[in-house]
Amino acid sequence: MSKLNIVFERTTASKCPVTFDVHGYFEGLPAGAQTIEYRLVGAQEWKTLTVPAKRGVVHRAVLETITWEWAPDSRDYAVQIEINQPDGLRSNALYYFKCGTPPSDETFGVATEDITRTASGGPLAELAADAQLASVQARSGAQIALVNRYNVKADLPAGPIGFEQLWNAQPAGLAINVQTMTGDQLKKLLATPNPAGWVLTPSAGLRYTLGGGEVLSMTLNGVPVTATQEIRVAGAWSLIAGFDGWPRWEGTTTYTSGPDDTGALATYLVAHSPVPAPAGDRVTIQ
Template sequence: MAVVVMVAGAFVPAAHAAPGQAVFGTGSAALAQDDPVRNPVGKATILFERTTASKCPVTFRIHGSFEGLPDDVQLVRYRVVGTEKWRSVKAPAGHGGAFTAVLQTFTWDWETAETSVQIEIKQPDGLVSNVLHYFKCGSPGEDETFGETTGNIGLTASGGPLAELVADAYVDAVQALSGAEVALVSRYGFHTDLDAGPVTSEELWATQSAGLAVDVHAMTGAQLKNILAYPNPQGWVLTPSAALRYTLEGGAVTEMTLNGVPVTDTQVIKIAANYILMGGWQGFPRWEGTTSVYHGGPDDMAALASYLVKNSPVNAPAGDRVTVR
């Protein structure tokens, strides 16, 4: 049984969609009328929110965010790819061209066969969503691939480009629902580079085999500096997602910026990571004194898989977010 890891992504045309299947009216009086020439949804994302403490069995919600809609009342019809039943959600008048709603709630257990979720939009151009993966209740097939890379994404002694990629995947998986600004990753448990070309399930397992849930905590800039400055026994550093850069010098963080702006000791930052890192079990200090913000994220391996599929082909990050002097 598999759980879906919801990662955000843009809707793209579905080659199999039949023309003339739109059920989008203009105004409330026309909501149930067929209008085969309109494609009201210009862009959409789907997001994953786990609502149970257990990772499997699990109950989770799919949130849908739709952009480009005309500003009057709109009925968006959709279904989970692979099922027959169409569902609908109504965007009220005055939504400003964007609308977000919970689309569906799922409960998966060990007997459920799915490991991913995708949404199809019922309109003439047949939009389908990004694929969202979740592997805590089920494993990917041996021959399954998850996007591709344009070149080798290397793992270094301190993390390097591969750890940066994983950090980007973490924050992408939870940012929209939690407000996370940054993710942190330890290279603990990573075993191999991602080779150029299609990313196999074997490579995913070698990268994030523990299947740990991604959570979000809030902390001050001063607390963050203390965590980043801690000397790991192996000489590793914590790798941030793209928004954060820092410099280690003489056992202390001497420079740190968030989105290019220096971080102050008092500002509060929401940070995503797997709960084992937060708990102090990967050779770095426990996140004591921080505030829990969000426990609805997917497992870490599925967050990476969803990010790779969404952004394929993926380039290697530069591996330069941490400077050690």
């Protein structure tokens, strides 16, 4: 086996205590039926997963169901899986900070340059949108994510990123949900005037141009979005619910089991470090 990705899926509505499933996505498995030994990093006992001979290129399975409760000095904030094979393969690490916080010396990757905010969102909001999409895409089928400038509070400075810098940048810890809407509904949302003059910042696949109080053009992965096209859009629950100067999103709620946005950002930074600043050019205002 060459790669294991794990993702977080809450099975309780509460932030803490929280119960969540750890889904594993296995790549590069040899042909035929087999067993895989795995365990949580730090655990003593190996567990066994039986993999059938008939499967897709990527095999998915629930590896753990975990419950965390808040306690002073809790170290329940990170999950990683290791595989019992000669190369000592480990999965990516997942972070969730509503029930525990890391020690002050723990870092979450390195920023190669300052990752800043602008009046319309800018590079930091784009990074947060990419992180939110990555955190729920595998389980929800989300295609894009939107971030409100209000929820990115401070720039990320160049260099090692510790919990203080991470918390300063995105402290709310809002659960990430997914809404399915049409192209027209999405354009209407993006064109809504915000009292603070902000716009919604998208993840990398979406680009749009605003002018005269409307969306003049919008593409998803380089292809123009049609009026009736259905798009699964991730966002913090408060943004979807219609807070911070934005209307409640139209469409249909698709997924409500994502991690918190602070944890999603930490997970993304660790997986992609060293992290450059996005260009900050996904929204054009004429």
